[in-house]
Amino acid sequence: MTVDDELSRALAELSRTLTPQPDPYGRATARYRRSRQRRLGGLVLVLAVSVGSTAFAIASPGRTTQLPADPSESIAPVLAWSDRLLQSPPRGAVAGDDSYVRQLSEQLLAAQRRGEFSRLTVPVSGVKVLFADDVDGHRIALAAFVRNQPDPVTGWPSAAVWLVADEGASAQELASTASVRGVSDALEPYESLSVDGPKAAHVAIAPAGCVFLSSPLPDGDTFRWAPEPTGSYLVRTARAQRPEWWRVDCGGVTRKITPGPGSLASTPITDAQLATAMSRVRGSVEQQRARDLVYQWAQSEGYRLTALPSVVWGGHLAGLPISPADGSPSATEPSVEDAQVTVLAAPAVGGDWVGEVSIAPDQPRSDGVLSTGTSFTATADPTDPGGVLAVSIDDDTGGSEGQQILLVVTPAAATTVRVLRDGQQVARSAVSGSGTAMQVPRPTAGLVVEALDASGGTIASGQVSKQGAQRTTETDTWNEE
Numbered sequence: 001m002t003v004d005d006e007l008s009r010a011l012a013e014l015s016r017t018l019t020p021q022p023d024p025y026g027r028a029t030a031r032y033r034r035s036r037q038r039r040l041g042g043l044v045l046v047l048a049v050s051v052g053s054t055a056f057a058i059a060s061p062g063r064t065t066q067l068p069a070d071p072s073e074s075i076a077p078v079l080a081w082s083d084r085l086l087q088s089p090p091r092g093a094v095a096g097d098d099s100y101v102r103q104l105s106e107q108l109l110a111a112q113r114r115g116e117f118s119r120l121t122v123p124v125s126g127v128k129v130l131f132a133d134d135v136d137g138h139r140i141a142l143a144a145f146v147r148n149q150p151d152p153v154t155g156w157p158s159a160a161v162w163l164v165a166d167e168g169a170s171a172q173e174l175a176s177t178a179s180v181r182g183v184s185d186a187l188e189p190y191e192s193l194s195v196d197g198p199k200a201a202h203v204a205i206a207p208a209g210c211v212f213l214s215s216p217l218p219d220g221d222t223f224r225w226a227p228e229p230t231g232s233y234l235v236r237t238a239r240a241q242r243p244e245w246w247r248v249d250c251g252g253v254t255r256k257i258t259p260g261p262g263s264l265a266s267t268p269i270t271d272a273q274l275a276t277a278m279s280r281v282r283g284s285v286e287q288q289r290a291r292d293l294v295y296q297w298a299q300s301e302g303y304r305l306t307a308l309p310s311v312v313w314g315g316h317l318a319g320l321p322i323s324p325a326d327g328s329p330s331a332t333e334p335s336v337e338d339a340q341v342t343v344l345a346a347p348a349v350g351g352d353w354v355g356e357v358s359i360a361p362d363q364p365r366s367d368g369v370l371s372t373g374t375s376f377t378a379t380a381d382p383t384d385p386g387g388v389l390a391v392s393i394d395d396d397t398g399g400s401e402g403q404q405i406l407l408v409v410t411p412a413a414a415t416t417v418r419v420l421r422d423g424q425q426v427a428r429s430a431v432s433g434s435g436t437a438m439q440v441p442r443p444t445a446g447l448v449v450e451a452l453d454a455s456g457g458t459i460a461s462g463q464v465s466k467q468g469a470q471r472t473t474e475t476d477t478w479n480e481e
Contacts, residue, residue: 074479079155081189081207081255081478085130086144086158088208091233092133094141100171101129107175108143108161119183120159123148130191132174135201136237139169142205144187151185158187164195189478190248194261202236202261210250214260217243217303220351221473236260243303245349257475259349264308265298278311280383282409282434285314285342297344297356304354304471309346310383312355313409317341317437320359320393320405337361341437343389343409345382350473353378355465357393357407376465386411388462390449393437403439406449410434411460414451421447 090101109127112120124145131142145159162182165174173179182193192204206212212234215223225247228234234246241262248256269277269291277294278285290311297309318338339362345355355378360371374393382389388411394404408417410431419427419440429438431451440447444464451460 075155077481078189078478079157081250082156082158082187084207084209085189085191085205086128086146086187088130088232090129090132091205091208091230092131092140094132094134094139095129101132103171104129104132104141104175105143107171108145111175111177112145116177117161117180117183120145120161120185122151122159124159131203131205131233133203133235134167135195135203135235136239137167137199138195138201139165139167139174140193140195140201140203141174142191142193142203154186156186160184160187160191162191162193164193190256190476198238200236200238200241200261202241203233204246205233206248206255207250208232210248210255213247213249215245215247217306218245218349219306221349223247245303253477254475255477257473259303259474261302263299263302264305265295269295269298269308273308276310277308280385281311281313282385282412283313283315284433285311289340289342290314293342293344293356293358298346301346301348301354301469304348304469304473305346306349307347309344309356312343312345312382312389313435314340314342315433315435317407317435320437337363341407341435343382343391343407345378345389348377348469348473350470352470353380353382354469355382355389355391357391359393374467375469376467377470378465380462382409382465386460388449388451388460390444390447390462390464392444392464392467402442404442404444405437406440406444406464407437408435408449408451410436410451413453413459415454416452416456418450418452419447420450 090096095101105127108129109124111117112124112127115121125148126146128144128146129141130144131140133140141163143161143163145161147157147159150157160183161180163174163179164181165176165179169179181195190204190206193202195201204212210232212228212230212232213225214228214234215225218224223245241260243262243264244260246256246258246260247254265273274287274291274294278287278290281290294309294311298305301309316338320337320339320341340360342358342360343355344358345353348354355376356373357376358371358373374391376391378389380387389409391407392404393407406419406427408429408431410417412434414431414434417429417431417436417438418425419438421441426447427438427440429436447464449462449464450458453459
């Protein structure tokens with residue numbers, strides 16, 4: 001099954017449960033330290049879902065609740081900014097019609113009290129429309145539902161609902177359950193919505209008094225920021241969409257920096273793009289697999305990348321320890337499986353390189369997972385055929401003792417990999433097809449990886465790449481005073 005087939009199946013499943021899951025307390029705390037780290041210990045490689053002709057909206061709020069990494073961390077600043085958004089006047093051209101806004105608020109409150117919003121059943125004292133506008137064939141609105149009492153677990157006083165109907169829709173039509181495109185039990189300080197399809201539409205909104213700025217896709221970390229004419233909200237149609245980043249300033253303080261919607265792979269990878277992506281590949285990678293992975297990862301990363309991914313290496317590795325995808329604590333020992341491994345890398349906004357290691361087991365897994373993987377960050381170009389790339393494909397945070405698996409990609413002339421700590425050899429492995437998977441002692445910090453030729457001479461050396469795709473350029477500081 002190709003990645004495109006996987007995407008189709010994933011889309012079918014997603015469409016049955018479109019409304020996002022709540023993630024209030026976790027978004028206000030743990031999200032500020034969130035990374036996209038994917039390790040061999042069972043995390044599924046994320047599939048990017050793209051949609052053809054059918055409009056399909058995904059709201060940013062609503063994910064699985066996470067407990068904060070630091071229980072002492074206060075969410076009071078986030079709640080204060082959320083309240084500023086709630087108290088803001090409605091934005092958008094349609095929101096300037098007071099009669100329409102009043103009707104929409106009344107219709108939404110009545111529908112909620114009749115129990116028509118299955119994910120929003122708590123007692124609500126009122127509804128406030130925060131945004132309403134016609135955007136390229138759609139009428140889009142954001143409404144806040146004010147609870148009688150703040151959520152007892154999260155403390156959030158208001159929920160958020162995004163609505164999408166045809167352009168010019170009446171208040172009754174827009175308030176129907178058929179128009180609901182996103183429900184969250186938390187109205188966050190920054191809310192956004194994307195409607196995909198032939199007439200794509202993207203809306204983002206912040207508290208009144210804040211200012212949106214945008215920049216074309218930067219070269220490294222050089223942004224060219226310009227204020228948006230709409231001020232505290234931003235709208236993009238399919239015609240206006242471009243490779244860009246967005247920024248929100250409030251009172252002279254930058255509160256959010258994030259990539260805009262879209263990716264450098266707006267359509268499936270062409271033959272010319274695939275040839276470029278594989279121009280420096282080492283090992284052996286089947287072309288269709290490479291095409292699928294390049295497209296999928298480019299879609300997933302969006303405009304965090306400044307160029308399409310390149311295929312670094314591919315090969316078949318035996319005896320990889322792969323843990324259950326659900327992370328079940330009862331499964332103390334990972335299974336040992338043979339797998340096809342593919343490494344991709346791309347230059348990222350901020351100047352570093354980011355990469356993905358995709359691991360597809362030979363045999364179908366009992367947990368139904370098709371592939372797992374891990375991400376990494378490197379300062380040197382991982383696609384350099386004369387260099388060494390070393391990536392931990394096991395969890396590097398499991399303590400300072402024991403062994404872990406290291407994937408090493410080498411120059412074509414290498415026959416052996418040697419790993420040193422403080423000048424002393426701690427691991428050694430033969431190389432086949434410009435790559436090897438080997439056990440090394442924890443931690444990987446301080447390890448030096450050397451590629452040796454047949455005579456034992458060092459032809460390249462380097463250190464182990466950092467696990468996870470580092471996101472230093474992206475900013476989210478609503479949790480700060």
